[in-house]
Amino acid sequence: MSAVQSKHFLNTPESLVIDSLEGLCALNPQLSLDAANKVVYLANRDPNKVALICGGGSGHEPAHAGYVGEGILTAAVCGSVFASPNASQVRRGIDLVENNKGVVIIVKNYTGDVLNFGLAKEQYAALHAEKSDRAKFVIVGDDVAVGKTQGKIVGRRGLAGTVLVYKIAGALANRGASLEEVHSVAQWVASRVGTIGVGLEHCHVPGTASGDSHLSSSEIEIGMGIHNEPGNRRLSPVPSLKELIPQLLEHLLSTSDPERSFLPFKGKNASEEEKDRVVLLVNNLGGTSELELGAIVKEATKGLESEGVIVERVIAGTFMTSLNMPGFSLTLLLLPSSNDTSSPTSSQILSLLDEPSNAPGWKWTSHAKPGVPIQSVAIAKEDEGNVKKVEEKLVAEDPAAFIDAVKRACKALVDEEPEITRMDNIAGDGDCGLTLKAGAIAVLKEVESGRISGDDVVGSAISVSRVAEEQMGGTSGALYSIFFSGLAQGLQLNKPSNSNIVTPLLWSKSIQSALTKLYTYTRARPPSRTLVDPLDAFVTSSSSSQGGEPDFEAAIKAASEAALNTRDLEAKAGRSAYVEGDRLRNERIPDPGAWGVKTILQAFGA
Template sequence: MALQKHLLNDPDTLVVDSLTGLCAVNNQLSFDPPNKVVYKSKLDRSKVALICGGGSGHEPSHAGFVGEGMLSAAVCGNVFASPNSSQVRRGIDLVENDAGTLILVKNYTGDILNFGLAAEQYAAEHAEKSNKVKFLVVGDDVAVGKTQGGIVGRRGLAGVVLVYKIAGALAAQGGTLDEVYSVAEWTAGRIGTIGVGLEHCHVPGTAPPSSHLSPTEIEIGLGIHNEAGNKRLTPVPPLTELIPLLIDYIASTTDAERGFLPFKNDGSDEVVLLVNNLGGMSELEIGGIVRAARDELHKRQIGVRRVLAGTRVSICPASPSLSFFSPRADDSTANAVKLLALLDAPAQTPGWKWNSAAPPITPTPLAPAATASTTSRSSAARIAAPQPAEFLAAMQRACAAIAAAEPEITRMDTIAGDGDCGLTLKAGAQGVEKAIKAGGITGTDLAADVVAVAKVAENEMGGTSGALYSIFFSALAQGLQSSANGATTVTPELWGSALSEALTKLYTYTRARPPSRTLVDPLAAFVEAFSSAGFAAAVKAAAAAAEHTKDVDAKAGRSAYVDTAVLRGEKVPDPGAWGVKTILEAL
């Protein structure tokens, strides 16, 4: 089986190479390569030290959280493999201090055994300091129910980072070992996390996993080492359906298997929301998940005290996880104030992303969009299509043709541009269809209809093509009005005059002139042939111009940045030009 693509020197040196790079990013760190221990260079040995660690492959966890205000050291194993006890013991020695050391590990057997063995060895050899090393296991995965987990308990996921942050901040402020351990233990007990797998993960340098999720399938509760999740869903649901399901896993009070957190669901609950990028998701998608989670929590009357987003604990595939931390004690809000202050305290580590240190703004409904005034249109003569029903049918044919052509136009644009042309045109077509259904395009007032199309291009399409279409149709509406001369029904002569005026105005905003391998090529061919040869001949001229873009060197547009030899070799026409051809032929 072929390997998936990764950029590295050698899988065997990847962890050391990565940790060396991290120390270049964060120059307050030192690195012990033989033991893969990253630690603070200037350690205040009068304060409690915090050590974490585990298998690599989950960056920035663990080493990305070593630094002022957070962790003192991280002991890293090979990818997805626990470090051995000798490595951990070296880490304990490197941060030895007068105040004591707290070892934090996620709930995985290898980590618990190797970190625990190192702690016991240290205590055995330093009897006078045996009470200066404490050990805490953190598990926050709610996908594993209480029955299934048995005595093993919950797996450790992204929520452990909140424990690092809160305990690390208290240690930096001079808290005692007992105080730091107590706050870490209390915090760990009030965190719940649920992950979503879009695909199974892959260890660099190894063959891809044999099990895969289908393109329309996701897995709820996927573990960070490819452990099976709780269930699979197909097709992939929209966030409005997925997020409520995920929140139920964490906050339900009726599911006896997952009542890990003390939710009351009576309007008094409050949480810190962490949307973790498990790896490969775009910031665009993460923002959408944040919005959906915040809105659903608001709907459930669960207060959101803080929102954190970004990569804290990763795996290879594009996947997210949701974590809730419930900071309020049952009997008082004093704990919440203290814990949130620790969460907000500065941390000089690359892994801890910025947060606002304040609750998010309460979501409010969007104000209704202002409707355009029709007063200015009432005094102008209305120019109708000779047969409005046929005009609308032609518009709908064009919209349907663009929707059908979207995959092919998208394919063209992945070669000749940035891959969005098909979807942009489809969005415009869908907007026009909505306008027709809503009565905004009727065929009885063509200037108003064309303005409506221009608005759709502006609002629904966006980008370069949206602006070009909007300018052209806005100018076309002006041309229809200025050339009407009292006509109440459009004629071919009136269309021809208006089209020529629109093309002239478009040229004032773009330098593209045919042949330029842009949508201007077929558009200009159509406009120039329309008045002299008629509609059918003009459409043929536009189609020929669109076909000809296969052989034209790009002089404008995104294709100008693509190697000409690639375009000629692929024999792919300009996708924007193909969109114009598709619309005109359907009309």
């Protein structure tokens, strides 16, 4: 894996935290900032409601200041990146939320946070003896990657489960509950959360030297902390989510591991009435895309259901990060069973979790159990029936050779994907190689199923058109789909009445009409630095013979030269039109789409 991403958008590393807090307050006018002490707090708050204070090192945004708002936190005290604020900062935070009911201080279980927030609490009590019983303390340690032996003295680290403690305790405080009630519920939630993190790489702290990769390109690390602390094991090669998620859930659900059985799950064998019920929090550690996060949610929900766990709520998004770490964490909040009279009820916990908040860090939630995707099988079958059946099939001159050529072209695209992707990372948006590879793999499946064969060339062209539309998508998928749809039409329109064999001359006429169809829907014309350049060269060269047999070998050569020549062309259309011109000239990168056409034609004609 390449070195850790170490570039950042900032004024200076030293000013980044305060700049960020000022930006947060500009975003949310209900907030105020004590800049000297880096305390964000609610400007207008009800003095008859319990206040909640949290905090810790910065770099975990939106935690902690992002949760200051009605229904969650009253104030957050922020340190430098990954460094606890000092006790005087925290004491200032307590003073700023002075009220008639008291304050609950919630911190993650890290030594600096516990010591500095604890010291501030004791100093506050010493200065205000009459209020000493009006400041309560909650420590959250939810990291199941830290075994009981390893954490015997220091305990487990605090991770994203802390956010659920904020939300539930904050909603209860907002309802006007007493200090004892808020503290008791916060303690209970803290005792029922477990979190496991996983990362592809560590993160980089602004202002520090650029680091080398901690993990190889084939490794993934389970149990990483949110301050670049190492995990408890590495896996190689990087597993699929279907392989990874069950391993993470085992850490959370285990009732037999003497080191990690932290939560009282009943397991698969529990009766229907006593089945484990949970809230699932899927948290982005900073560098994971929303696209990937959705897939993680799906697999985690599915994995819990397969373990007999009832998922009452799924919450997903960026809640507690490790700066720009490419990773995620799973948190489970184990809800109380129906016969547990010593705890809040499950409905109470869920109602507090569902209660709205205007804190910017809190994400949208459904307030309902996860849904089941609706499958549109009936529609798919109906559409399939709408494909027009060709009465008389057109056959390739050598059906076996035709299929071999199709397979060669597809395999060539798959092999060329890394190079096309490299080109497109410079000349476009980076997806051309993967798009063509996806199309090629789908075409090979059509060949295996018999829907593409040399005994039905028109049907094969229609199948390729459908694959391009459904499996490739985007601009290139549409262009390929239109071209092959036009090819299917051209084969039928130009077919001689006395033969059903697709001759070279019929191929030539048909691809000419296909190109004409394509030009109806795109303004790109050669030279344009697009896939049109080699495609036009191929079609034009193959049809240039004066009534004679088309020379496909010369046409392929012309297409190859046209694709190569795109490296020196000014981009007038397509993805490259948005790339700064000097960079394209300096790099001399051929157009990726044109290179894909060249790859197909060379392999097909080999």
